[in-house]
Amino acid sequence: MAGTSPSDQRPPLVEARQIWKFFGPIAVLRGVDLTLRPGEVHALLGGNGAGKSTLMKMIAGLYRLDRGELLVCGEDASAMTPVIARQAGIHLVPQEPMLFPSLSVEENVLMHVPGNRKELRARLETMIAEIGAGMTLSTQAGQLEVADQQMVEILRGLIRDARILILDEPTSALTPREVGKLFERIRALTAQGVGIFFISHKLGEIRAIADIVSILRDGQVVLAGPPKSFTDAEIVAAMTHVEGKEGFTLGRAAAPAEHGAERLRVEGLAGEGFADVTFSLHAGEILGLAGVVGSGRTELAETIYGIRPAARGRIFVDGKPLAGHGPRDSLDAGVVYLPEDRQVSGLFVNAPLVWNASALVLHRGREWLPLARERADFAEQIRLLGIVCSSADQPVRTLSGGNQQKVLLAKCLAAGPRVLILDEPTRGVDVAVRADIYRLIDRLAGEGLAILLISSDHEEIERLSHRVLVMNHGYPGGLLEGSDITINAIARLSFGVGAKMDAAQ
């Protein structure tokens, strides 16, 4: 671990004091304090929507802060812009690579870098060789795999001799070997006095590289200090909603003594990003589908629903094969999918709530729209799901994240599903809504619906599922049942370490 001497007298590279940021009426950051010293790796940890990325984009000048103070190298930088950030030696490697897909690797990295082209190109070539990335300078960035795109983003920072490097989940798409290389690079940089913000979801990585860790939740820093002074349990407790737990009146869902008839059976299914998946799902059952991001969970769900093509294998609904199908066929068969990204794939955010709620059932009615019934049906759903809104005509975007999610659920439920696939049903929603959604899922299963629950939140899977299928790198990593379903077991299987460890023991 690269250490910092406590007697370091240089001013901090970045000092954030009581930073607030609003998106519309919603506070994303609520009085955040944060300090980055030269030669330090400062890790940021927190769930989705905790405000980490917003905070980092603010330091890089992409967003302007609304209240508070931002100091860079001791100087006021509250009016930060990307141009100023660049001059101050700040470089952000964003979570989603922001490359220019039509330009080459070289053009992407060297774009807007002052200096001699030839020298820069030579340096870049050495860097690529050192890092061991498999790309050439002339490769078009759009053709690179995500891991390599991430590498290009990191190279951009390195070639600019950034003093403050912000890495937003840099390892999410990297192999362990590449992660090792990256960490070597980070240690070399910190030895030269570079300060690094490092966002990650992986505790192991944070323990390996970070000097300080700050944990954000709901836009506030809830825990900060050297990682070694906290236990894993303390960190996880700080990240998740400890006080929110009281809101969850339900205990762990007990596996029903007897499942109903088989609703969905998948046999040897392979497709874009997964293979050899076999499982069955019964009425009244909640099957959890766990695994890290990129393990093929969403691809599997989208293939069952008919958005992506299946390469091999068969899908049966109520014993009847479902082949060569699209979403419409799935809907007609009673298979309904709640997409993970509600803004992009799920909702029509600028359309009235009521249009969203009826979007899946339009094709079942007549050509002439039954406007009155549409409204009455939605009013019923508002009541059932507890959607907080002022009018059925207001656009979805004016609702809070939790209420938007409820509208999405209303849309799915309106289709009268027999099999419901929920992809991250509680992503970015607050504690109260989360509890509502958990209760709803339990109730729906109780009413005999077959539910496939996809989630990155192991706790959520553990609490709700009767059985859990864990995906690992696109292949089924294991199936857990009954008392075997524990957060630890899910985590071990998702990272694929479980098997080896078990074998070793």
Place this chain on the structure above:
Amino acid sequence: MIIRFLQRHREASVALIIVVLFAILGLVDRSYLSFDTVLLVYGNSLILFVLAIGATMVMATHGLDVSVGSIMGLAAVVAGLLMNAGWGIPLSIGVALLVGLLCGLFNGVLVSWLKVSAIVATLGTLGLYRGLVHLLSGGSWIEGLPEDFKALTKAGSLGLSPVAWLVLVLLVVAHFGLRYTAFGRSMFAVGDNREGARLIGIRVNEVQIVAFGLNGLLAALAGVIFASQIGFIPNTAGTGMEMRAIASSVLGGVSLLGGTGTVLGAALGAYFMTSIDSILVLLRLEAYWNDIIAGAILLVVLITDGKIREAVDRLLRYQKYRKFIDPQAAGPQADAAKAARPLKTALETSEARK
């Protein structure tokens, strides 16, 4: 292989079409197949060349300007009025170019700062600038332009007029300027990924405004060339040229979605559009075949291009997911991944138990 090459180098496919067009001409009458024909078409393409350079710049930033025809007309009228008022040729042209620059900058401000969609903003200024043309000219043609001015587009050294040489220089400068200078690259960066460009410190709005401004300047130059070529200025000068300019650029591989394209491609597109015209005349076919041929070829190129891109995407997708979709073809790497796959048997036994 050839398809992939043509896909990557759209300039090559347009060049190929032009060669085919000339070959047809040669089949009809060998004597037409001469350097003079090439020069003739070049001379007729000057206006479209200049407009295509501007369109490439604006489209590179993910913009679009449908007002260039009106800017052309406005600049021509301004130059004509000033010359006839005795301002002298260089000064008149200078003022006309300045007017074009201002018109372009105004378009850019509407699009970048006021966030009006490019097609709507320039649709409005299309009418606005055309109205100014009529207001300034008082509704009548401007005639009696100085002979020296007309001489600018009369053939001179090596069969090319002074303006033709200027346009050649412009094409070369613009082509390399857009490819190899920091500002040129930043225009493409803005169109390719606006947020990404902002992140690396490019002033995205300002870059786009400048692109619009230069486009206005070039449209004004096109207007001046037009006036010099035909020797008088009708009120309709430049009408409909915006569509031809955009079509030329698109044909030459400039994407309306921003970020890709070269001046060379756009120029070849412009050369093609004009060559149909000239070749129809040489083949003694009626000029009315022009648009239908241009439209048909444009559509064939666009649809083929879209189809090829789709096939390439499908191939990339297949390669990305090959180890899952087609494990046999994926080779030893996938086998290793499969071997490392844990607990599959456990899953199967668990399923079997049920």
Place this chain on the structure above:
Amino acid sequence: MKLHPVLKRWEGVLALLLVAEILLFGALNPVFLQPSMLLYATSDFIHVGITALALTLVIITGGIDLSVGSVMGLSAITLGILWVGGVDIWLAAVAALAVGTLGGVFNAVAIHLSKVNPLVITLGTGFLYGGAALVLSGLAGATGYEGISNFDPAFVNLANLEVVGLPLPFALFLALTVGFMALLHRTRFGRYVYLIGQNPRAAAYAGTPVFRTLVVAYALTGLLAALSGLILASYFGSARSDFGSTALMPAITAVVLGGTSIYGGSGTILGTALAALLVGYLQTGLQLVGVSSHVSSALSGGLLVIVVALRSLSEMGRVWLQHRRVLRNVAAE
């Protein structure tokens, strides 16, 4: 600041502007206020309004159709060629409408097949259809300026017919406005049009028949553009290939000024209809008070620029004010 309910809707603002405009021109020249003047002036621009109605659908789906002007010319020339060839005028008119509809279908199919931006595809088909009209008229030996004339008097009289006291083209426009309002706001097809424009991806996830919806929207646009071409042929008593060349930009202007977002997802038929009248009467009124027709077209261009810039600015202002309010509330806490 409290807004009157009428002003809260863009159509309300447009209606008020329309009334104000008519009163203003009436004050400058009382002739303008004569009902027959107001009604028959529409014949000069109503073809733009009719095309704009259907174009609204296409733009709401997130697409655009630059070929409508060419389709107008093509439909008129088709009519002319068939008439010259001895076909019954009414049969020829039906054939012209069919050609326009097919043009629209071809647009949608080409867009769907190539997955290329509708702007580019319809730019190409615009050249193609316009070129086809030129070729047809050329083959028929019609001179560019006069075109094909000597139509059946019954057809030429159509434009001057009155229906319940209204000129036939204007009555047709009103009927189509009502029809398209019902289609867009009351039918499943109309809902699909909005949903596809709002979020094509979510529409695909919801199993929306995207391609079928687009085919119908573009086909209707082709049909109404062809109808506009016929109206012009009847009004002028002749058919020319360049009939629609000046109609494209005003039609898009009417749609955008009517409140339809050029990015798709929102807009109304009523707004388009009102904006078409607003722009049309602006031109007529200006000509009546002595401004040349060319300058008046500049003013409608200027109007478009000002309106969209103001709308954009007011949206920025609204966001800024909301932000200020939120910050103040936080400070107060």
